[in-house]
Amino acid sequence: MPMKQIKRWIQSYSLFIVFASLLLIVFEWLVRGEIIPSFIIPAPTSVIVMILENWRPLVLEHLSATMLEFFIGFFISVIGGVLLAVWMFFSKTVEKMLYPAVLISQMMPIIALSPIFVLWFGYTLWSKVAVTVLISFFPIVVGTYDGLKSGDKEYIELLRSMGATRWHTFTKLNIPMALPSFFSGLKLATVYALVGATIGEWLGASEGLGYYSRRMSGNLNAEGVFAAITILTIIGILLFSVMTAIEKKALHWKNTE
Amino acid sequence: MTLVLKNVSYTFTNKGNQHNKVISELSMQVNRGEFVSLIGKSGTGKSTILKLVTGLLKQDEGEISINGKSISLGDVGYMPQRDLLLPWRSIIDNIIIAAEFRKDLQITREEARNWLNHVGLIEYENALPKQLSGGMRQRAAFLRALLTGKDLLLLDEPFGALDAFTKREMQAWLLSIWQELNKTVLFITHDLEEACLLSDRIILLHPDKKIEEINVDLPRPRFPDLLHSTELAGLRHELEKKIANETD
Structure with missing residues (x-):
């Protein structure tokens, strides 16, 4: 990372890092001083110890299961969401028919809906994938569709005056113009998909970090619960950062000075 | 290359289904190598005429033809008021974009570089595009219209959004390049001085849908110094009076 970027990173996040560090120190002190019992909130150091001592089952067994659900669900959401958005863009009838359905799918309480997936798919991988898709599909569809619709009429007219067909304007104008909005949706969907996989595991699973945190909660093992949450948070940040890096690369023209 | 509009009418229908006849039985001609400016108050149909000539709008009645052939999309080079350079494309990729739409148009990158x-x-x-100044962007937009390879260029207030100094520079630049290329230009402007400086002929659009043609008998080649001449000032004054006497 060049010096300039490091400086910018420090400028952006130094206050947050100081705040988070202080918060962790305060919690450590509260728990060590027995002001807060450790089964309510564990000391941050004991969560780290928990992760280090149990990294093999946590990472190899549970994290890998959650990530498998995440990747399958996310992949289906991205492919399906983009295809649906493009279809709605080209067909007013499809838009009128399906756009409200996409919106309504987000009004439904996912937690209440999830047992239905268990009913349909059993305690298999696919019930978790279904929750993941349901929760992460929406930002992809809406982000892509709104981006495609944002094509300025004047640009379209200019390209058409040069003899561009609708396919030309779609590929040369609508797609590039949709990318910023698509990436906003993609970043949200990344986070949502991880949440979806975890919720899916709560409702019925035999592995995965959601399942692990629930089992630890039943055993009143706060360190175990927080260990799973910590790993999920780190993975979420990493995935979000990867998406942001891809976005920056794809939209380099926006960042060029 | 001769552009002919014969008894052209166009009615605009808004979302409330209200009809507004913007152009009524308009007939005009632009001859090869001519620089013709359209002037008139807002709402007199200047931009509509340009959109009809590009083929973006279809007239309700009448005929629009270039060299006797009805116009269709892709027949002219069009430069709108905003430069509309695609922000994710480099300048060279912007100016040769028309070649991506038309198989008959071949522009090598070397040719584009020469331009x-x-x-x-x-x-x-x-x-x-965002790394260029306003004037540079307009020049790039002009090149994009030029590299469509069409003899007729439609310029819709291309310098309307520029500051006064850049505008003068761009007028001088357009005069020199037009004189060199011998293209036919149909130009829209609200700036009467600009119309007088650049044009061979000015078409004044009246609110009652009638038109009036004014020949600009100033010698060519012209240079921006002409803006300070009494002849141009007199012509501008005459145009001002005509527009001021109009009733909406």
Whole structure:
């Protein structure tokens, strides 16, 4: 990372890092001083110890299961969401028919809906994938569709005056113009998909970090619960950062000075 | 290349289904190599005429033809008021975009580079539009219209958004390049001085849908110094009076 970027990173996040560090120190002190019992909130150091001592089952067994659900669900959401958005863009009838359905799918309480997936798919991988898709599909569809619709009429007219067909304007104008909005949706969907996989595991699973945190909660093992949450948070940040890096690369023209 | 509009009418229908006849039985002609400006108050249909000539709008009645052939999309080079350079494309990729839509149009990157060199933009070949000043962007937009390879260029208030100094520079630049290329230009402007400086002929659009043609008998080649001449001032004064006497 060049010096300039490091400086910018420090400028952006130094206050947050100081705040988070202080918060962790305060919690450590509260728990060590027995002001807060450790089964309510564990000391941050004991969560780290928990992760280090149990990294093999946590990472190899549970994290890998959650990530498998995440990747399958996310992949289906991205492919399906983009295809649906493009279809709605080209067909007013499809838009009128399906756009409200996409919106309504987000009004439904996912937690209440999830047992239905268990009913349909059993305690298999696919019930978790279904929750993941349901929760992460929406930002992809809406982000892509709104981006495609944002094509300025004047640009379209200019390209058409040069003899561009609708396919030309779609590929040369609508797609590039949709990318910023698509990436906003993609970043949200990344986070949502991880949440979806975890919720899916709560409702019925035999592995995965959601399942692990629930089992630890039943055993009143706060360190175990927080260990799973910590790993999920780190993975979420990493995935979000990867998406942001891809976005920056794809939209380099926006960042060029 | 001769552009002919014969008894052209166009009615605009808004979302409330209200009809507004913007152009009524308009007949005009632009001859090969001519620089013709359209002037008139807002709402007299200047931009509509340009959109009809590009083929973006279809007239309700009448005929629009170039060399006797009805116009269709892709027959003219069009430059709108905003430069509309695609922000994710480099300048060179912007100016040759028309070649991506038309199989009959071949522009090599070498040719495009020569043109960029010709208009003083070669250093910005790979720059993004936002890295250029307003005047440079307009020059790039003009090149994009020029590289459509069409003899008729439609320029819709291309310098309307520029500051006064850049505008003068761009007028001088357009005069020199037009005189060199011998293209036919149909130009829209609200700036009467600009119309007098650049045009061979000015078509004044009246609110009652009638038109009036004014020949600009100033010698060519012209230079921006002409703006200070009494002849141009007199012509501008005459136009001002005609527009001021109009009733909406």
